[in-house]
Amino acid sequence: MASQAPVVQTKDLTIRFGGNVAVNAVNLTVESFTLKAIIGPNGAGKTTLFNLLSGQYKPTSGSIMFKGREVTDLGAADRTRLGVGRSFQLTNIFPSLSVLENVRLALQSKARVGMVFWRNYRSYSELEDRAYELLRQVLMEKRWAVEAKTLTHGEQRKLEIAILLALDPELLLLDEPTAGMSLEEVPAILELIQQIKAARNRTIMLVEHKFDMIMTVSDSIAVLKEGRLICDDSPEAVACNSEVLEAYLGGGVKNG
């Protein structure tokens, strides 16, 4: 098989906010169809790294390649079009619409961008069927008819993932998908992530504080500390790296 360009490759990626270097000379490579976890203490730069990858922030210096193509100067919309998918907490949920309508709208917006609508959906009901299928995937199908604003926090996170999947990105950036969920809801999200991974047609970057979850699903784990990438290795190697343990355990990690 011909070797593919990595899905993500950053070179000396750096962003400063005043005197604070939130992401500092990060060289990170993420291979196709793998799951890369990003861990590190609070304030380490994980979310900022995602904002850089999705085009929300422009780096101070350094570069970002997506599938071998330089995207450093592209905006967020262009990156979405290329297949970078970022879930934003609540901002792409329409509160007064039903759960199903929220997913259907995401499917339609993807269709408009990619012109796949007419190819893939012959009718409105087919679109609804697909939306329902996505809701089933995130274990939300029983809640299809309720207004999105009535969902619990954990349910809203699941809806966000369904919306993200509807947009069909090649790279999924999941920033603490289980944050705010009750403990009973977490295994379903873990299973969903494993399902997505098993399909081997998407690349996932996952920020999570739940260390056991990270150890279970990751192909590799990158560790950020004060904006710097201090380690990027297999879960086994990361788990016994003393610098990582010190940074992670000593850095005031949120309970989870």
Ligand SMILES: Nc1ncnc2c1ncn2[C@@H]1O[C@H](COP(=O)(O)OP(=O)(O)OP(=O)(O)O)[C@@H](O)[C@H]1O
């Ligand atoms: N828009 C911004 N303006 C100023 N400083 C920012 C901005 N965005 C992030 N930062 C700073 O960058 C640093 C990294 O923040 P970031 O949110 O990326 O951390 P994190 O690793 O996601 O932490 P957490 O685990 O708490 O989510 C912090 O010092 C933060 O205050």
Ligand SMILES: [Mg+2]
């Ligand atoms: Mg964060």
